Amino acid sequence: MEEIKKIQVVIAARQFLYRLGIKTFLSVIGVEPESFEVTNLDELKSVVKRIKCDFIIVTEDIFPDSQSCCMDYFEKYCPKNKIMILRSNATGECQYKNAIFNMDNQKSVLEKFQAFLFEPETENNENDPGMSLLSDREIEVLKVVALGYSNKEIANKLFISINTVITHRKNITEKLEIKTIAGLTVYAMMNNFISPDDVRR
Amino acid sequence: MMKIYTMNKNLPFTANTKMADVIHRNYILIPVINRFGIKFGFGNKTVIEVCDEYNLNVSFFLEIINSYHNPNYFPKEELQNYTSYLIIQYLRNAHSYYCEVKVPEIQDYIDKISKLTSENNLRNIQLINNFFKEYRLELKKHLDNEEDEVFPYIISLEEAFATKYCSDILYDQIVNESIEKYEINHDSLEIKLGDLKNLLIKFLPPEFSNETCQQLLAELFRLESDLENHTRIEEKVLVPKVKLLEQKVLEASGRN
Numbered sequence: 001m002e003e004i005k006k007i008q009v010v011i012a013a014r015q016f017l018y019r020l021g022i023k024t025f026l027s028v029i030g031v032e033p034e035s036f037e038v039t040n041l042d043e044l045k046s047v048v049k050r051i052k053c054d055f056i057i058v059t060e061d062i063f064p065d066s067q068s069c070c071m072d073y074f075e076k077y078c079p080k081n082k083i084m085i086l087r088s089n090a091t092g093e094c095q096y097k098n099a100i101f102n103m104d105n106q107k108s109v110l111e112k113f114q115a116f117l118f119e120p121e122t123e124n125n126e127n128d129p130g131m132s133l134l135s136d137r138e139i140e141v142l143k144v145v146a147l148g149y150s151n152k153e154i155a156n157k158l159f160i161s162i163n164t165v166i167t168h169r170k171n172i173t174e175k176l177e178i179k180t181i182a183g184l185t186v187y188a189m190m191n192n193f194i195s196p197d198d199v200r201r
Numbered sequence: 202m203m204k205i206y207t208m209n210k211n212l213p214f215t216a217n218t219k220m221a222d223v224i225h226r227n228y229i230l231i232p233v234i235n236r237f238g239i240k241f242g243f244g245n246k247t248v249i250e251v252c253d254e255y256n257l258n259v260s261f262f263l264e265i266i267n268s269y270h271n272p273n274y275f276p277k278e279e280l281q282n283y284t285s286y287l288i289i290q291y292l293r294n295a296h297s298y299y300c301e302v303k304v305p306e307i308q309d310y311i312d313k314i315s316k317l318t319s320e321n322n323l324r325n326i327q328l329i330n331n332f333f334k335e336y337r338l339e340l341k342k343h344l345d346n347e348e349d350e351v352f353p354y355i356i357s358l359e360e361a362f363a364t365k366y367c368s369d370i371l372y373d374q375i376v377n378e379s380i381e382k383y384e385i386n387h388d389s390l391e392i393k394l395g396d397l398k399n400l401l402i403k404f405l406p407p408e409f410s411n412e413t414c415q416q417l418l419a420e421l422f423r424l425e426s427d428l429e430n431h432t433r434i435e436e437k438v439l440v441p442k443v444k445l446l447e448q449k450v451l452e453a454s455g456r457n
Contacts, residue, residue, distance in 0.1 A: 183396030
């Protein structure tokens, strides 16, 4: 199985105290990330290119002038919902739902951070269309189909009859409109149902 | 002013159809016509005039474009008017068009997308890329099999028919491994291509290199429809003709 990997967080803020504060806060809420600290926009740009970061936390002071929301650049490297911005207030247009303002008290900061970091994967439907398409059982079957097991092997593995396996496979193919095993394997990997290391043949 | 085409779109093209109208009625035929070596600029010339100019067999040309144009078109008596050499030559041209033009074009789009994509999506694009590579191999294998096995068999049939001499080897082949036994259908290839399209349309996380994605999809659709028509020509034009040829060679050999 996959080993537990430290999440990677990029913290971008001009002031040392901000960066320290954010790091401390993360450890208070039980997150011990591998953190990368940067102090200006150029450093931030270069670091997101270099590493695969899971989250970006920025304070608005690293942006020149009032362009506090010119974050489009980073969306290539990090999905929108994995970027948090610390701003003075909510005025101006800001498309980020993860934003912390000066007026936020401890409780709301805590809640916002938790929602930001611990957002369950299943809520993230746009990256995970499979979840809404297939039932849990069908996903189980899909996993083993994608790994190249025969109907008989799948029946034994999942303690179901071959007919049930066939029915599941038929439903999977109909729902996804993907008919080949190779295609199903790609689908399963895209959705992280299986990892490339699992593929046995 | 736009010219209004009132004629029934499904009527087959004839020798007297204007070549320009062939394309107006069905632009899918553009690569097909070019595969015959015909270039644009035909003015008001008819199909037969253009074919004469390029020294092409007009009934064969019509057979091909009509099969592409109308899935239900079924050639009948016309089958006799040209040799299988012509069909094979056409199919070979089509094969090299797929392998040397179409497939590399699609590969280029996939490569372009991998360069433009975000790191998060790169893995998905690589999966798509591997899937397409598998498809390429399978397509190549299928086309090679036709070129190395099926076509030479048909050519020896034509030769036997012309020389009225059927060798024992050929006789055995006709009896035991007739054209019916060859895997002419491209079903598994079509299914794979369909899967690829659905992976892109339905399941690839939204891409910011959207335009390239659109182009890629459009090319996949074009390749798919071209291949479908290609299969139909093999099934409806080539196979019946070869069956007839097999029968005639058998009769002439006097061993029946």
